[in-house]
Amino acid sequence: MANGFMKDIPSIADDELPTWLFTFPAVRADLWAVGNPDWQNTLSGHLPNKAIADVGRTFEPASGSFLVLGKPYFWFRDSGINHEISLSPALPDPNVLPAKTQVIGFSWKTSEGQTSKESNFVAIFKKPGLANVELINHFDFGDDGKIPFVKKDFPIQVLNLRDLVSAKVEPSSFTLTIGETQQLTFIVESKETPVPQPPPTSLSAFKKSANVIYLLDRDYKLELVNVDWFEEQTPTKQGIESQPYNFTPLKPGLVNGLARGKFAIVEVAYPSAIYNSSTDVSWYALVQDIVVKFFIDNQPIHERSCYLGEYITLSYKAYKQGNQEIHLKKPKWEPISPLVDYYLVNSGNVATVPTILLAAEKVSFYIFDFGDVTNTEIFFTGEYLGLPKTTKASLLYKRPYFIKSEGNFRNPVVDQIATDDAIQAGEPESAGRWYVGYFKFPTAGLTFSPKVLNNTGITYDFNCIQTISIFNSRENLSSKSVEYMITEPKGSFWLDSESPTNDMNTVISTSENIVIANKWYNDSPRVYLEDPPAKISEVNARMDFKLFMIVRPNKIFVENSIWCPIKMLSWSWEGNAKKDEATLKWIPNGLLTVNEPIELDVEAFPSWQNIAQAGSPKWKIYKNR
Structure with a gap:
């Protein structure tokens, strides 16, 4: 670098400026006197002009010559420059030694922006088409600086793998019956003309394996590693190409299949770097079903x-x-x-x-x-x-439908059965008895008239069946205890034998579209309040019912059939009574109510663990209640 200072010189004229003087230390000849070396056409080695997209392409110069200050030099990859380059300072200075080197530096750059400082450069091009590799060498004198070479360009054509090879499945389309098996084979072939042949040393190996193809004048070797088979009916299948895939369809229809060939690609001269690629091939099968x-x-x-x-x-x-x-x-x-x-x-x-x-x-x-x-x-x-x-x-199938229910319901009462009522009801033994609930004369406690649609075209039999859950209690002064009448286990339903509809001999058979059975079902449940010789002071009654509408085809039309529930009605009543010791009459003691039927879908056939009838269940004392 030059250093400047101002020297005071007597003025010749008043408007003259001071004079500047510059001093230079020793100056490198490479900075002032050496031009940029040029390989011209002497650079040789592995400098290809074709590549495969997404696969490495190696550039490796081997030798070349150039001139420095008119003197020829030769460079070799393994040994470097044949003679040491020595450059003395342009302005001699005993304190400055000559700059020396036998090293040439490398700077690579592709048109896609990939760079490297190594002597051999592996370029990977992403896009097919024309590309360029730029090389700028330089002499490296360490701290003394560098001398760049003239830039050298290597135009290169980048090809897609599919431009070089074709893949197919044989057969590519076929028809078979479900359960049959079709063998499929994945085949890869070169598109190049003529087809590149393997190097002489590998000819025998090439003949042994149809899975290897050479590309771009034998610069590349492609090997089919394995094949993945895809189709909608089964999970992914994997197999080496030499073992074809046996397709056995599991269901009928058009199968759109896919075979994915997986390749390993290497540069023949540089086999240590392996690049993976794949290609997809479609195949189709029409699978005929069995009926x-x-x-x-x-x-x-x-x-x-x-x-x-x-x-x-x-x-x-x-x-x-x-x-x-x-x-x-x-x-x-x-x-x-x-x-x-x-x-x-x-x-x-x-x-x-x-x-x-x-x-x-x-x-x-x-x-x-x-x-x-x-x-x-x-x-x-x-x-x-x-x-x-x-x-x-x-x-x-055809079936009757339950449309709606109509009926008459009234609240339970606490009353004494009149003699005339008992006789007309056919229960003379009940005359004079006190009860809570209903007596069936002159009016039943509950009457039910179902409306059913029968558009089956045949005669159906109609009936009802009822189950009951009982939870009654009473105060027994004789035993000084509370007694219970329960359908056991608690909450379970027994067959209600007191229900007249549970007689399977009383059925309605009709083929009419609309069936209305007036007062088809009636019931008058009750609990007697006195049970001599026991002295009862209070009774609490609770009864829940499941009333099932059941139907079956008439035997004239269907010889073998069963009763089927088509609707269930849930209803209940409860009433409490106590004895007035002053009058010796029974009077209401709280609730006297009926819960009218609620229509519910049937969830199970009517079944029961026992039968509710006279004397069953019995009044019992439960120690744990």
Whole structure:
């Protein structure tokens, strides 16, 4: 660097400025006298002009020559410059030594912005098309500075892998029947003309493996590592290409398949760096289904009229394309809700078809479902050629519907039964007895007139059945204790034998569309207040009822059928009474009320653990109450 100072010189004229003097230390010849070296056309080595997108391309100069101050020099990758370059200061100075080097520095840069300072440069191009690699070398004199070379450009054509190879699946489209197997093979071929052949030393290896392809004049080697097979019906399949994929469809329809070939690509001259790539190939399969047809009592299911409560046998037949009947292994019926095996209305016993009987060619059951439905679905599964076949039988049937209930309800009373009423009611033994609740003469406590729609086209039998839950208590002065009358266990329902409708001989049979049974159901529940010789002072009564509307096809039309509940009405009453010791009469003691029926969907067949009748349940003392 030059240092400047001002020297005072006598003025020749008043307006002249002071004179500046500059002094220079020793100056490097490379800064003042050495031009930029140029490789010109002497640089040789691995300097390619083609590359594959997303795959490394190595640039590795091997040798070259250049001039420095008119003197030729040679550079070699392994040994460097053949002679040391020595540059003395431009202005001699005994204190400044010559700048020396045998090192050439490298600075690489691609047109996509990738850079490197190494002598060999691995460029990775993201975009196909024309690209450029720029190289600027320099002499590196350490602290003394650098001398840059003239920039050298390497134009390069970048190709997509799909421009060099093609992939396909054989067969690419096909038709087969469910359960059959089709073998698929993934094939990769070169698009280059002529196809690059392997180097002579690897020819034998190339012949042994059809999974290896050479690209770009054998600069690259592509190997098919494995193939992933995708299709909608099964999880991902993986397998080496040499072991083709066996496609066995699990369900019918059009299958859009995909095969993903996974490749390992290396530069033949630089095999340590492995680059992964993949390509997707579509394939298609039309899978034909087997056909399962269902039959009811050996009639096609869609031709058979069915009715709620009817006993039927459901069976199947299976066919291949061309209406060829086949046999399915491991048949199994899977109903959405349990199938009714039997229901005994007189005992309340109900059973469903056992699981073991569902694993059969056919299944027999009574048609029933809770709720106002007219169809049920039963799934069916069998095996064909080791594959499951699942379908469903849609069973349509006809049924009556409960529309509404009309009736007459009144609150319970505390009263004494008149002799005339007892005689006319057919209960002369009850004359004069005190009770809380209802007496059936002259008017029943509850009358029920249901309205039912029967548009089935056949005659149906109609009836009701009632269950009861009792929780009564009384003060017994004789035993100085509280006694209870309970349907056990507490809260359980027993058959109400005092209900006249529970006589299955009293049914209404009609094929009319609208069925109205006036006063079809009536009930007069009561609790007697006196029980000699016990001395009773107070009685609390509570009774809950479940009244089921039940129907069945008439035997003239359906030989084998069961009673089916189609609606349930929940109602209750309660009343309390005590004895007036002054008058020896019974009087109300609090509640005397009835809860009118609430219509509810049936959730279970009416069943019971015991029967409520005269003397059952009994008055008992419970120690823990």
